[in-house]
Amino acid sequence: MSLLDIQNLDVTLALPNGPLKAVRDVTLTLEPGESLGIVGESGSGKSMTALALMRLLPRSATCEAEALRFDGQELRDLGDPAFARQIAGPRIGMIFQEPMTSLNPVYTIGRQMTEATVARGLLSEAEARRKAIDLLDRVGIPDPEGRMNQFPHQMSGGQRQRVMIAMTLMLDPELLIADEPTTALDVTVQAQILDLLDDLRRERGMGLILISHDLAVVAERTDRVAVMYLGEMVEQGTAQEVLYHPQHDYTKALLAAIPRLDGPARVPAQEAAAPEVEKVISATNLCREFHSRKGLFGPKKTVRALDDVSLELRRGETLAVIGESGSGKSTLARILLGLDLPDAGDVRMLGRPVLDLPGAERASLVQPVFQDPYTSLNPRRRLSEIISRPLVLRGEGDSASRLAAVKDAMEKVRLPGRLIHAYPSQLSGGQRQRVAIARALITEPEALICDEPTSALDVSVQAQILELLDDLRAKMGLTCLIITHDMAVVHEIADRVAVMYQGRVVEEGSASAVLDHPSNDYTARLLAAAPRFGATRDLEVVQ
Numbered sequence: 001m002s003l004l005d006i007q008n009l010d011v012t013l014a015l016p017n018g019p020l021k022a023v024r025d026v027t028l029t030l031e032p033g034e035s036l037g038i039v040g041e042s043g044s045g046k047s048m049t050a051l052a053l054m055r056l057l058p059r060s061a062t063c064e065a066e067a068l069r070f071d072g073q074e075l076r077d078l079g080d081p082a083f084a085r086q087i088a089g090p091r092i093g094m095i096f097q098e099p100m101t102s103l104n105p106v107y108t109i110g111r112q113m114t115e116a117t118v119a120r121g122l123l124s125e126a127e128a129r130r131k132a133i134d135l136l137d138r139v140g141i142p143d144p145e146g147r148m149n150q151f152p153h154q155m156s157g158g159q160r161q162r163v164m165i166a167m168t169l170m171l172d173p174e175l176l177i178a179d180e181p182t183t184a185l186d187v188t189v190q191a192q193i194l195d196l197l198d199d200l201r202r203e204r205g206m207g208l209i210l211i212s213h214d215l216a217v218v219a220e221r222t223d224r225v226a227v228m229y230l231g232e233m234v235e236q237g238t239a240q241e242v243l244y245h246p247q248h249d250y251t252k253a254l255l256a257a258i259p260r261l262d263g264p265a266r267v268p269a270q271e272a273a274a275p276e277v278e279k280v281i282s283a284t285n286l287c288r289e290f291h292s293r294k295g296l297f298g299p300k301k302t303v304r305a306l307d308d309v310s311l312e313l314r315r316g317e318t319l320a321v322i323g324e325s326g327s328g329k330s331t332l333a334r335i336l337l338g339l340d341l342p343d344a345g346d347v348r349m350l351g352r353p354v355l356d357l358p359g360a361e362r363a364s365l366v367q368p369v370f371q372d373p374y375t376s377l378n379p380r381r382r383l384s385e386i387i388s389r390p391l392v393l394r395g396e397g398d399s400a401s402r403l404a405a406v407k408d409a410m411e412k413v414r415l416p417g418r419l420i421h422a423y424p425s426q427l428s429g430g431q432r433q434r435v436a437i438a439r440a441l442i443t444e445p446e447a448l449i450c451d452e453p454t455s456a457l458d459v460s461v462q463a464q465i466l467e468l469l470d471d472l473r474a475k476m477g478l479t480c481l482i483i484t485h486d487m488a489v490v491h492e493i494a495d496r497v498a499v500m501y502q503g504r505v506v507e508e509g510s511a512s513a514v515l516d517h518p519s520n521d522y523t524a525r526l527l528a529a530a531p532r533f534g535a536t537r538d539l540e541v542v543q
Contacts, residue, residue, distance in 0.1 A: 003175060003207045004030040004053075007067035011048050011231075014060040016421045022048045022061070024231045030175070033201055035208040037222035037239065039215060039254065041460060042430020043416075045231040046211045047097065050177045054094050055083060058425055071174070089116055093173035095165050097180040098374045102164055103152040109136075110148030113167050122171070135166035138196055140189050142326070146301065154290070157371045157452070158185045158325020158485075165193060169200070175207040176200075182217070186324040186485040187529040194221050213430070213459060215258055219243050227251045257460040258488075279351070280447050280479045281313040281336055281366065286345035288331055305331040306342065307503040313447065316473060318480040320490040320511070322526065323500035329483045330371065332500070333449050336481070337368050350446075360394065367440040371451040371483075373432035377424040383410070383435055384420050390443045409438035414464055437465065441472070447479040454489060466493050487530040491515055499523045 011023035023045040030036050038046045052063045053075075068075040070087065078087065096102045104112055113136070114128035123131065129148070136144035139162040152160055165181055178197065182190040198221065200206050212218050218225055218239065225242040227235040227250065235248040246252045288306040305328045313319050321329050334340040336347055338354045347354040349365050357365070367390075370376040377386055387409055388402040397405070407417060413434040424432055433453070440448055448469070454462040470493060472478040484490060490497055490511060497514040499507040499522065507520040518524045 001072050002029045002069075003032045003034075003071055004028070004209075005067055005069040006049075006053070007065060009049065009052060009065040009068070010063070011045070011052050011057065012062050013058070013426060014062075015418070015426065017418060020418075022231055023052065026228075026231075026233050028226055028233065028236070030207045030209065032174075032207055033205040034224065035201060035210060035222040037210045037212060037218035037225045038228060039212060039218055039225060040228035041213070041254075042428045042434070044228040044428075046228050047179050047428055048231075049228075050094065050179055050209065050211060054088055054092065054177070055080065056094075060426065089171050089173070090120070091173055092175045092177065093168040093171060094177040095168050095179060095181045098372055101372075101374050103160060105152055107151075108148065109150055109152070109155075109163055113148070113163070113170060117170050120171075128170070131170060132166070135169055136163070139163075139166045140192050141166070156325045156330060158189065161185060162189070162193065162325075165196075172204065173206065174204075175209070177209045177211070179211045180213070181210070182212075182214075186322070186327075187487065187526055189324055190217070190485075191529050197221075213462070215243060215254065215459060227254070254460055257463040278315045279312050280315050280349065281311075281481070282348045283309060283311045283332075283336060284346045285310055286332070286335060286342045286347070288328075288335065288340070288342050304503050306335070306345075309345070309500075309503070309505055311498060311505065311508075313479055313481055315446075315479055316477045317495040318469070318473060318482060318493055320494035320497045321481065321483045321500060322485060322487070322490060322497065324485070327500040328503040329500055330451055333368070333451050333481070333483055337366060337449055338362055339368075363390065363445075364394070364443060365445060366447045366449060367443060367445040369433075369436050369440045369448060369450040369453045371455070373436040374424060376436060377432060379424050382421050382423060383415075386424070386435060387439045387442055390439065394443065405442055406438075409442045412441065412468055413438045434465070444476065445478075447481070449481045449483075451483045452485070453482060455484070455486070462489070463492075469493065487515070487527060499526070 006026065006028050009023055009026040010021065013020045013022050026049055028036065040046050051057050053068065057063055070092065075083065075087065110129065110132065113132035114125065117123045117128045118125055133144045133148065136147060141147050141159060141162055155163065161181070168176065176197070182193055185193065194217065197208060201208055210218065210222055222239050224237065225239050226233050227242060227248065229250045235242055235246065235251050242251060243255065246255060286306045286309040287304070290303045290305055291300055309332060321332065323329050331340065335342050349357060349362065354362065384403065384406050387406045391397055391402050391405060406420065410417065410420065415431060415434050415438065419427065419431070424435070427435070437453060454465050466489065469480055473480060482493065494511045497509065497511050498505050499514065499520060501522045507514060507518065507523050514523060515527065518527060
């Protein structure tokens with residue numbers, strides 16, 4: 001008997017300009033202990049299929065299917081209370097793509113980790129706490145006991161994602177649906193998480209559905225692969241068949257767009273030894289500390305997020321900052337944007353102290369693209385309002401010209417025009433990320449600071465966004481600082497690379513020097529852990 005059997009699933013979304021068939025006629029099965037990878041571009045229906053199974057579709061959506069069976073039980077026969085009590089959590093767990101929107105901001109990590117197991121009477125509070133600490137340790141959270149008393153906003157995006165993974169595993173589900181579970185994680189932690197999920201599959205016979213746009217990860221970790229395009233499953237089969245002998249044109253296009261680490265790195269836009277190149281942003285000796293306390297009267301603990309960091313961003317270049325989650329990358333970005341203040345050090349834009357710049361002038365010089373687009377987009381605004389907001393605040397143009405600029409920006413980042421009146425909740429994670437990029441580009445700033453700008457995008461759209469950023473750099477002299485954990489993206493777009501570890505820049509240089517001849521052990525470990533599609537294929541052929 002199959003663990004999961006879905007037959008002819010349809011999901012329809014009600015949009016202002018008419019219904020949209022988000023998922024059409026999807027059929028899939030999963031055996032106990034088997035792993036299935038679902039790949040496809042953002043908006044293809046991958047996440048919507050999972051949400052339909054978990055009864056988490058938006059209110060504007062309707063779901064129909066010939067069969068939704070789990071372990072032989074027809075799920076459509078269960079009412080919502082029975083489904084929530086018997087299935088969602090204890091038997092089917094789901095790791096969501098955007099952890100900040102899935103974690104309660106006013107509860108500590110410890111309370112959220114233990115709440116479900118204690119409320120269901122599965123474990124005592126002491127047992128649940130011990131299990132939570134053990135799982136946090138297994139997913140690579142440093143000082144897991146201390147983190148139990150922290151709140152979600154006190155952790156990096158990658159750490160929040162690891163908390164979500166650990167929380168889902170607290171109930172020991174028989175089927176785990178992982179929607180981009182390693183999107184915000186560096187390659188070493190990604191390997192650790194995927195190893196853990198593999199171990200759980202073998203130990204418990206747990207089924208795994210891995211939704212991802214990273215084809216190298218899917219090739220390494222799944223038994224079967226399903227490819228989705230425009231709401232339909234266009235190809236299914238073993239990982240070997242689909243990824244190395246694709247039949248559908250879309251699958252072939254996905255494979256052709258994979259960024260690769262092999263081959264020569266790009267030629268730098270500016271030579272590092274050219275002092276005449278203008279510095280758009282410069283940071284000198286930045287330090288930033290955060291303080292937390294264990295319990296109400298416990299000792300205060302200090303975490304140094306930035307430790308004497310100096311960087312400069314020259315006009316027309318792309319600088320990539322890489323490092324594990326919690327290494328200080330996002331803290332550095334917030335300080336460079338003027339959204340946070342350093343405890344020591346200095347930040348300048350075009351030679352002027354960033355704190356002396358009025359907000360409007362600073363916004364015209366540099367724009368952000370944040371890691372978690374859902375929390376940076378107003379859920380009550382339509383896309384047309386969100387993307388045009390910077391123009392409205394600056395008083396530029398009339399409504400007609402702003403609408404034209406919005407359509408142009410949406411076209412650049414490959415957002416369908418029909419979504420112009422949609423809300424963020426009606427978009428996929430990758431589509432929301434493209435909205436954030438379009439909003440940042442609409443004012444044509446001097447520099448972009450992008451925190452994981454392509455982490456939620458499939459490889460074909462990722463390639464288009466990277467090409468867009470490269471074209472803007474060439475045509476407009478746009479300067480980019482890109483924070484990423486994807487070494488192939490760094491290889492594809494970066495002129496220079498800075499590697500951060502525990503709040504310090506441990507290596508900096510041209511992309512070719514750092515990627516081909518790393519001088520730091522941590523950089524070498526990052527490169528060694530990066531998934532390589534070609535290497536995976538060679539390994540499978542040998543096996």
